[in-house]
Amino acid sequence: MRRVLILLAFLAGGAVPIQLVTLSFGYAQYIRQEDLGPKVIRTAHEFAAWYIPWVYGPALVVLILIVLGTYRRYPDICRRILGGLCAGAIATLALDAVRQAGVIHGWLPGDTPVMFGKMATGSNDFGVFYPVGLFVHYFNGANFGLFYAFVWGKQGSVWAAACWATVWSLIVELGMMLGPPMGPMVGLFGMRYAWPQLFLLTLVAHMAFGIALGLLAQALLKDEDRGGLLHFLQGQRAAMVS
Numbered sequence: 001m002r003r004v005l006i007l008l009a010f011l012a013g014g015a016v017p018i019q020l021v022t023l024s025f026g027y028a029q030y031i032r033q034e035d036l037g038p039k040v041i042r043t044a045h046e047f048a049a050w051y052i053p054w055v056y057g058p059a060l061v062v063l064i065l066i067v068l069g070t071y072r073r074y075p076d077i078c079r080r081i082l083g084g085l086c087a088g089a090i091a092t093l094a095l096d097a098v099r100q101a102g103v104i105h106g107w108l109p110g111d112t113p114v115m116f117g118k119m120a121t122g123s124n125d126f127g128v129f130y131p132v133g134l135f136v137h138y139f140n141g142a143n144f145g146l147f148y149a150f151v152w153g154k155q156g157s158v159w160a161a162a163c164w165a166t167v168w169s170l171i172v173e174l175g176m177m178l179g180p181p182m183g184p185m186v187g188l189f190g191m192r193y194a195w196p197q198l199f200l201l202t203l204v205a206h207m208a209f210g211i212a213l214g215l216l217a218q219a220l221l222k223d224e225d226r227g228g229l230l231h232f233l234q235g236q237r238a239a240m241v242s
Contacts, residue, residue: 002074003233006150009066009081014147016059018140024048024119025181035184041115044181045122052120076224076235080149083225087216088145089138094212098205107197109186113137144172145213151229154221161214169210173203 028034028043063081070077102108117133118124148168155161176182177189177199190198225232 002077002235005066005070005074005077006233009063009077010147010150012059012062012066013081013085014143014150016055017143018147020048020051020056020136021116021119021140022180023051025184026179029180029184038118040181040185041118042122044119048120049122076232079220079222080153080225080232081146083217083220084146084149085142086145087149087213087220089142090216091145091209091212092138092141095141095205095209098201098208102198102201102205105197107194107201109182109193115181116140141209144168144209145217148213149217149221149225150232152217153227153229153232154218154223154225155214156226158215158218161218162211163214165214165217166207166210169206169213170203173206176202176206 024044024047025040027047028040032043032046034040034043067078067081070081099108099112103111113130113133113136115133116136117129117131120132120136121129123129148165152161152164152168155164182190182202186193186198189195190202
């Protein structure tokens with residue numbers, strides 16, 4: 001049962017929410033062949049309009065139920081979920097501190113919360129799309145934190161934590177530069193838009209995110225949370241609280 005809960009939390013709190021953006025824009029860019037301007041956002045909304053109520057929303061409910069159900073019986077699962085989510089959400093502030101320079105100078109094709117909000121809601125009303133866009137943006141960061149906490153866990157030192165979390169953030173950066181929505185929209189590594197500013201900006205932003213994520217996760221997780229995903233799945237029966 002413990003392994004099932006871990007894998008279910010990993011799916012509901014990692015893959016499902018993160019894929020809202022990539023699948024929605026992937027649908028618009030690869031299937032519907034839209035790759036520029038407001039039309040790609042409207043087309044991405046066609047996918048998001050059913051993904052959110054039928055996949056994204058239920059996944060969040062499942063994640064909440066797992067947190068409530070593991071709080072006492074499997075505290076290590078609950079701790080990695082909440083610690084990872086908190087670390088990822090707060091680390092997104094570090095990413096945004098750098099990312100905002102790209103918005104101000106026009107090095108990015110758009111403001112991320114605006115793009116995510118319009119994709120999710122299909123609305124042009126700032127009061128509707130912007131709060132939703134902020135939630136999607138920061139919850140994405142939180143989900144990347146959950147992924148880190150599950151896969152890497154607490155490290156032996158803050159230096160190791162910062163390094164491994166930065167490795168994870170660079171993998172995310174690579175995926176963003178090659179895949180939807182950024183890859184088809186601005187070319188690989190931003191070659192068709194603002195080269196090299198876009199690539200360098202997002203690279204530094206993700207490195208800032210990774211360092212902050214590693215340090216925060218290291219502080220929030222306990223010594224019992226050492227070890228990667230395999231060790232976590234094997235677990236220790238002594239860690240259960242009956």
